[in-house]
Amino acid sequence: MFPAENLRDWHGQKVIDPQGDKIGELEGVYVDTATDEPAFATVRVGMVGRHRLAFVPLDGATVSPDAVRVRYDKKQAGDAPSIDTNGELAANDEPSVFAHYGLPYDAVSGVRRLARR
DSSP states (O other): OOOOTTHHHHTTOEEEOTTSOEEEEEEEEEEETTTOOEEEEEEEESSTTOOEEEEEEOTTOEEETTEEEOSSOHHHHHTSOEEOTTOOOOGGGHHHHHHHTTOOOOOOTTOOSEEEO
């Protein structure tokens, strides 16, 4: 699993896909509330003046000194559910983030699955 000890050190690192293409820059990390393990990164994507934060899963991701490599390609990440650069993920939007990547969403009634760290 992706180590969680230095979350602050990841901010601003470039996020790349399996082919080495840059997706964007890591802005935040959301942890799974059941395990407290990193689950998704928010990645700054878009053009100048039109940036947004796209959600990209961290399962299988690796960290190098200059990048975080994720298992998902740039196109899929770019098409992912996103929030404004000042926004927050609404509880009712969580299932669509998981569904975009074909990941199971097992929520307990009234309990959020993701929390920003």
